[in-house]
Amino acid sequence: MKKKIIHKIFILLTLLVLIFTNSFFGSNRINNLEKIPQKYSEMKIKIVSPKIEINRFFNNSSTEYTINEIVTLINSDENNPSIYIFPEGIFPDTNLGDLITFKKIIKNNFGKKDVLIIGLNTNNQISSQNKIYNSLVVVDNELNILHVYNKNKLVPFGEFLPFENFFRNFGLKKVSFGYESFSRGEKREPIYFDNLKIKFLPTICYEMIYSGKIKGNNKGLDFFINVSEDGWFGNSIGIHQHFVHSIFRSIEEGTSIVRSANNGISAFISPFGKIIKQIKSTKKGVIEIKSYYSNVETIFSREGNKIFFYFLLIYISLIFLIKTRKKK
Template sequence: MMRLAKRDALTETSGIAGILPGFAAFGSHARGWRRWLAAFAAGAVGALAMPPFGFLPALVLSLAPAIWLLDGTVKEGPSRWAPLKTAALLGWFWGFGTFVAGLWWLGAAFLVEADQFAWAMPFGVLGLPALLAFFPAFGFALARLLWLPDARRILAFALGLTISEILRGHLFTGFPWNSPGMALGQNLWLMQAASLVGLYGLTFLSLCMGAAPAVLLTGRTIRARWMAPALAAMMLLGMASFGFWRVPSEASATVPEVRLRIMQPNLPQDAKFNPRNRDAIMRRYLSLSARPTRDGTAPTHLIWPESAFPFLLHRDPASLAQIGALLEPGSVLITGAARMDEPLPGEAAGKFYNSIQVIDDRGTILGSYDKVHLVPFGEYVPKVLDALIRAVGLRQFVHIPGGFEPAEKRMTLAIPGLPPVAATICYEAIFSGEVLGDGPRPDLILNVTNDAWFGDTPGPYQHFAQARLRAVEEGLPLVRAANTGISAVVDPFGRVVERIPLSVEGIADSSLPVAEPATVYHRWGRFPLTATLLICFMALIVRRGHRRSFP
């Protein structure tokens, strides 16, 4: 009796009714609309951990309530499967809150041509988050299936959501935007772990560390309350220490005789694709690019952003001649541009590609890279939905008849004077482990993009942070040209060498950092993470096998 009374007193003073009274109790006992609202709010708070805010404690404020809400499903309903159904609903509301708060800026794209697309804005701002929320719904259900009544439920939660994040990054063309790993992937020291485990490894670590403090309010003993948070703190300290050790104190070495110039025109999207502005746009590009350098040394490589022209550059000899006249002898221009193949017999027009083209000082196109991973509804309409979409008068955002065609596979781009280049266009840079082409490892990641669709919102900051993390994962420098920003040169450790802020017209002159040796993540890929997840899954399954009933 004395032992039981002591345990009850300990729970009363340091558990649910302790330091933060009622928080865990509300989560585990909430029912009806209060439960779903709490899940939505917890998910929404997590958006503050993402760029550009980077408020890391928001990860705890989002994930700990998710644990308590899942605790409340232990005796849910008359069916043995009722807890799984409730967990899936909790995951859906949590995910809906996460994606609405983290992706609301997508609505800005519908206002670029408001007369055509404004009516569809709710489908982008609410519809896409509603669909994406089915992934954390699956993750919550899987976590609940492996649930244990102690700190090991943190592991089950991290396992379930990590698997759902991997699925979100690959199914239906994939959309791994704002994966929980980005909470750690924007801090210079913490992001270095991506060189070992990549984005999804960071996601697993983020979920473990962010959810661990939940047991502070539910543990029955001092050890039960503090073991998981202490391990999480040690993991965070270990990551920071590894990052401090990995990032050198001196600047990265640079590639000899390479002088980069990135041009950021800061053109509004409604003007950028208007053919009537073609001459004014070209004059702007040429005048910005011709500005004198700080040291009087001409650039060897000039870089312009994605879809730079409201016309087909390769079919415009006058514009190619202007570019040739701009360039110094031996220098080249690397620019985004739409490209069209010659039509095949019986076709009225050829296929269009979103491309990067390399042009020399004679105005000759030396080579091209065609985008592989297109943006659904932005650059093309999925064929299975084409008839339905057009029936309601909708089309893809880009003014290309029939949309762009994807290239068959990713290829390394050869550019005179540069090491082999892993070219990426727009959001191709957000896909962890997929930015390099076939063949030998390149020495540079090039990303050209146009984020003008989204204005001065969190979207461009999030896009840049994800591209920057690719540099750390692969141990390669990143050179990025964006129409409205953020344009930058980033070294293989994620350090920003040069940067043009968002919504600023300007140029950035920089040397090119030398690539680092292949990272552990490049050599091993996701094998270490897969092995870790499998071991955790088997350990939880075996432990649950000792239980006689489904909780």
């Protein structure tokens, strides 16, 4: 009887030590944030959170009106060029090819050296098939294309309709704007601004929820950029849950996250998951970043989801050890 009590006390103390050790390590890590080296960008990074109504996806919304709404938020300065990051799908009825129509407005309201990162639809004619992508596009103030990333983790029914050819016979389509499903991008590669020495990994919307499957083998990243339209969640808790996944990814990968969300929470998040700056889902505005934290290597960034298999192996080994001791 006495041995059983000692055994239970030992297990309890072991659990308490693990909890307190983990808590101390986490608190100490967060408190040492200021010790992480910072990198200063030659261009300011501006996260734009415009809060444009979600009903634009279902109405014939004016792209020109939306652009003018956005222009009222920013203060472009020719002498202080910036990288502007806009959310996903702010121009739902305008693809990359159509955007050139508004070149004059963009050119008149953004400086010559400004860079725009926009969530936008793009299309690509492959043989007889016209493929449409949900993309993150990097352009200059004359709308010259610098980089394009096509989303490769699509939302079922939201962005593509499974068994589309069959369901089309019944008049069914995806939920978001447009009749045709989006096509899947091939791969996610870092975008590098050679002149600024900035290297980031693009993600769109819920791609940020995939633990261990974002960074891949990409090394030397300065931060992740996530653009999102969170208006689909309405006033539900989904807005906050989606945002929290960005915090999880920053902690796991030890990498800062720059997040631009429409009708959601826009933020700049440190490699330790600390929210440096944010704009709430009910507000509109611009977050300005002059510097960002260097990456911090973590166990997860090295091992990925293999960590959980290690813990499972340890757990099974402990059970086997305890049962073996009981038999003796």
